[in-house]
Amino acid sequence: MTPASATSPPTFSPEQLSEVRRLQSLYPDPRGALLPVLQMAQETLGHLSLEAQDYVGSLFGLSAAHVHEVVTFYTLFFEEAKGRHIVSVCHNLSCHLAGAQEIIAHLRQRLGIDVGETTGDGRVSLFSVECLCACEGAPMMQVDDRYEVNLTPEKVDRLLEALS
Numbered sequence: 001m002t003p004a005s006a007t008s009p010p011t012f013s014p015e016q017l018s019e020v021r022r023l024q025s026l027y028p029d030p031r032g033a034l035l036p037v038l039q040m041a042q043e044t045l046g047h048l049s050l051e052a053q054d055y056v057g058s059l060f061g062l063s064a065a066h067v068h069e070v071v072t073f074y075t076l077f078f079e080e081a082k083g084r085h086i087v088s089v090c091h092n093l094s095c096h097l098a099g100a101q102e103i104i105a106h107l108r109q110r111l112g113i114d115v116g117e118t119t120g121d122g123r124v125s126l127f128s129v130e131c132l133c134a135c136e137g138a139p140m141m142q143v144d145d146r147y148e149v150n151l152t153p154e155k156v157d158r159l160l161e162a163l164s
């Protein structure tokens with residue numbers, strides 16, 4: 001996929017279009033492949049701009065509004081450029097009772113950003129999310145593709161220091 005310029009929308013390469021068709025053929029309704037194709041677009045572009053959402057929708061015969069609803073429903077899709085690392089703290093019941101708000105406050109203070117923001121050096125984006133199904137490890141957070149459980153401020157500090 002090539003990024004949008006001032007005159008053209010983002011488009012998939014011929015190889016990516018072939019993969020789109022392969023994914024669509026796996027489902028009785030080709031629209032079942034929307035999520036993996038959106039993931040492919042995000043991996044290529046770094047985020048899903050409105051132009052990218054519109055383009056992906058056109059591959060499925062879906063309106064931009066439909067695709068936008070999907071993108072904004074799932075917390076792993078991003079409409080704006082994010083940091084190299086995504087830190088998502090669960091704020092749901094088990095984690096809340098185990099101190100998630102203190103963990104979020106500690107992260108905000110250490111990173112110097114609010115929830116939903118990215119550090120000035122582009123290193124970390126911070127999010128507060130619904131249950132990540134690791135309640136037994138509350139309070140917990142996801143750092144990129146890893147779950148980190150039984151968090152304390154000291155453990156959070158060690159995890160942040162390990163991020164490049």
Ligand code: FES
Nearest residue numbers: 090095131134135
């Ligand atoms: S409530 Fe936090 S992982 Fe379930």
